[in-house]
Amino acid sequence: MGYQADLPPPGPxxxxxxxxxxxxxxxxxxxxxxxxxxxxxxxxxxxxxxxxSKLGLEDSQRRLPRHPGRDSKANNxxxxxxxxxxxxxxxxxxxxxxxxxxxxxxxxxxxxxYTFAQLKSPSPAGLDTLGETKKEHTWEFIxxxxxxxxxxxxxxxxxxxxxxxxxxGQQLLFGDSTDKSTSLxxxxxxxxxxxxxxxxxxxxAWLGAKLSRGLRAVPEKEIILPISYPSDRExxxxxxxxxxxxxxxxxxxxxxMEADLPRELRLHLGVSNRLGLFRVDPSRLxxxxxxxxxxxxxxxxxxxxxxxxxxxxxxxxxxxxxxDAKINKDDSFQSLDPLRFRANIIVDGIEAYEEETWKxxxxxxxxxxxxxxxxxxxxxxxxxxxxxxxxxxxxxxxxPAEPDRSLRKYRDVDPGIKGxxxxxxxxxxxxxxxxxxxxxxNPDNMVMESWVEVGMGVExxxxxxHRYVRMYENDRPDI
Numbered sequence: 335m336g337y338q339a340d341l342p343p344p345g346p347x348x349x350x351x352x353x354x355x356x357x358x359x360x361x362x363x364x365x366x367x368x369x370x371x372x373x374x375x376x377x378x379x380x381x382x383x384x385x386x387s388k389l390g391l392e393d394s395q396r397r398l399p400r401h402p403g404r405d406s407k408a409n410n411x412x413x414x415x416x417x418x419x420x421x422x423x424x425x426x427x428x429x430x431x432x433x434x435x436x437x438x439x440x441x442x443x444x445x446x447x448y449t450f451a452q453l454k455s456p457s458p459a460g461l462d463t464l465g466e467t468k469k470e471h472t473w474e475f476i477x478x479x480x481x482x483x484x485x486x487x488x489x490x491x492x493x494x495x496x497x498x499x500x501x502x503g504q505q506l507l508f509g510d511s512t513d514k515s516t517s518l519x520x521x522x523x524x525x526x527x528x529x530x531x532x533x534x535x536x537x538x539a540w541l542g543a544k545l546s547r548g549l550r551a552v553p554e555k556e557i558i559l560p561i562s563y564p565s566d567r568e569x570x571x572x573x574x575x576x577x578x579x580x581x582x583x584x585x586x587x588x589x590x591m592e593a594d595l596p597r598e599l600r601l602h603l604g605v606s607n608r609l610g611l612f613r614v615d616p617s618r619l620x621x622x623x624x625x626x627x628x629x630x631x632x633x634x635x636x637x638x639x640x641x642x643x644x645x646x647x648x649x650x651x652x653x654x655x656x657x658d659a660k661i662n663k664d665d666s667f668q669s670l671d672p673l674r675f676r677a678n679i680i681v682d683g684i685e686a687y688e689e690e691t692w693k694x695x696x697x698x699x700x701x702x703x704x705x706x707x708x709x710x711x712x713x714x715x716x717x718x719x720x721x722x723x724x725x726x727x728x729x730x731x732x733x734p735a736e737p738d739r740s741l742r743k744y745r746d747v748d749p750g751i752k753g754x755x756x757x758x759x760x761x762x763x764x765x766x767x768x769x770x771x772x773x774x775x776n777p778d779n780m781v782m783e784s785w786v787e788v789g790m791g792v793e794x795x796x797x798x799x800h801r802y803v804r805m806y807e808n809d810r811p812d813i
Contacts, residue, residue: 378524378556379490386492386522390430397788398431398680399651401669414792416697417651417682420673423523425449425640426477427487428727429676434787437709437763439637440619441645442678442786444491448523448559448591449475449640450484451579453608473579473590473610475640478725478732481603485730488526488554491561521561529555529598555598563616564589579612581640583805584620588612614639624803625715626762632712633766634777643805644714644760648689649677653757656686661740667733674723674737675758681792689759690716690747693798694768697790709784710764710795715802716748717758750802768795 391397398418421444422429436443455471478484530553564574569589577590592610600609619637622644626636638645649672658670672680681689692713699706719741724733741755748756765780 378558379526382492382522382524382558383498385494385498387495387498389491389493389521390432396431397433398672400671400673414681414684416679416786416788416790416792418680419786419788420676420678420680421445421491422489422676422678423447423491424487424489424525425475426481426484427489427525428485429673430489430491434704434785435678437646437784437786439634439645439763439765439782440614440639441641441763444561445678446640447561447614449579449581449612449614450603451475451590451610451612452605453610471608473577473612475579475581475612476603476605477722478730479720479722481605482725482732483603483730485725485727486528487599487603490524490526491521492524493521523559523561525557525559526554527599527602528552529602555596557594557596557599559591559594559611559613563613564591576615577610577612579610581620582642586615586618586620588615588618612640622762624805625760625800627712627714627764632762632764633775633780634782636762645763646679646711646761647675647677647717647758648679648681648711648713648761649675649758650684650686650689651680651682652684652686653689657737657740657744657757660744661736666731667736670737671727673727674725675717675719676722676727677758679761679786684792689713690756690800691797692759692794694764694795696768696793696795697786698793699787700789700791703787703789705785705787707785709786709790710766710768712762712764712768713800714760714762715800716756717760718748718751718802719745719755719757748800748802750800751804756802 396418398420419432419435419442420429421432421435421442423444423446425446425448430444451473453471454474476484560568564572568574572591573593575590576587578585579588579590590610590612592608595609595611603609619639622636622638624643626632626644629635636645641647651672654670654672654675661667661670663669695711695713697709697711699708719738721738723737723741724735725731726733738755741757742753743755745755745757746753763784765782765784766775
């Protein structure tokens with residue numbers, strides 16, 4: 335018999351230690367690739383950033399203390415100044431904090447350009463409701479009052495940045511279509527809302543969100559909208575339609591851009607009826623009467639877009655803090671966030687509720703401000719509050735009682751409307767000096783724009799009492 339070598343004992347060729355080293359090696363090499371190249375398609379935001387810059391402040395730059403009663407104290411020692419500025423391009427969705435804003439007759443530039451609406455009737459209107467049946471229904475605007483999840487819909491605004499314009503972004507954004515690419519040099523709104531598809535596609539989107547935007551990130555769907563009013567060609571190509579939409583007691587004709595809305599947004603918001611997206615028509619703005627200055631006083635007819643009633647909303651941080659101290663807190667309501675009131679101009683350095691004595695004011699620039707122009711406003715009336723501030727502006731959770739209960743208890747102060755709370759003031763822009771007589775001024779010669787900037791000081795030009803005028807149709811002289 336020949337010599338036969340002993341066979342090696344049975345067992346794994348690679349030991350546990352070797353398998354661990356292989357796994358570590360894969361993670362070390364693969365993880366950075368996934369972080370820089372997440373397993374998802376490029377987003378609209380990533381494409382826009384090739385040629386545009388995002389308008390507004392990042393979280394680390396925020397000027398507004400979100401919880402002034404807890405995180406910091408409002409300054410009421412004067413002088414009064416603009417602490418924070420906000421625009422809300424889509425009504426009832428998240429806002430954008432800015433350092434400065436142009437003021438136009440309809441309010442702050444880019445504010446409330448769009449509103450969502452649902453097609454309402456005595457019976458629900460489905461997605462396929464068309465033709466004569468659809469005519470029996472009425473478009474009505476929606477807000478966080480009925481659909482609190484609107485608070486979870488983010489809105490970003492992108493403006494052209496010539497430093498980034500290197501080409502290629504147009505094709506990535508819109509492919510071969512030409513209906514929107516012609517406006518690439520303009521500004522855009524991107525609407526984002528949380529949404530995860532079922533199955534593998536949703537899992538990859540979840541993984542991509544975590545790898546690209548951090549562990550707290552969630553998958554999102556995006557919608558891109560133009561800032562400029564669409565051209566006739568764009569309206570035809572994208573199948574937009576002009577339709578009447580009701581906002582409070584007003585019915586206005588506006589451009590319905592529901593063709594751009596994905597089905598998932600309606601599901602996310604919990605809207606059972608047909609969902610529309612309406613762009614305010616610059617040529618069909620709503621005329622403002624009631625407490626606003628008359629045309630003879632302002633030098634022009636005050637107007638507004640999708641704001642509730644007046645062009646600009648102002649809030650005093652000291653007033654928020656004063657109310658916050660009176661609210662009984664619980665686990666779901668620990669402090670009063672000023673953003674719940676969704677104001678455009680937030681001032682500080684003023685005693686609580688002093689703003690309710692103002693009739694006309696002027697914002698004066700400081701030497702550190704970019705512009706040195708003064709800006710005037712008519713303080714038209716108190717802001718009458720509904721239950722919408724009960725909605726948490728981060729989560730969309732609607733508290734069952736607060737701050738509505740405390741507003742009704744402590745802020746039922748206006749002689750024109752009883753049983754409801756008031757906080758904040760409604761403003762109307764003035765483009766003439768309110769201390770001089772505007773009679774004889776030709777509106778065609780008026781410069782119908784001004785600017786507000788964080789840090790501008792508040793000068794009170796006149797004071798007087800306020801009495802809210804209710805939203806009755808016979809308040810309108812043209813009816």
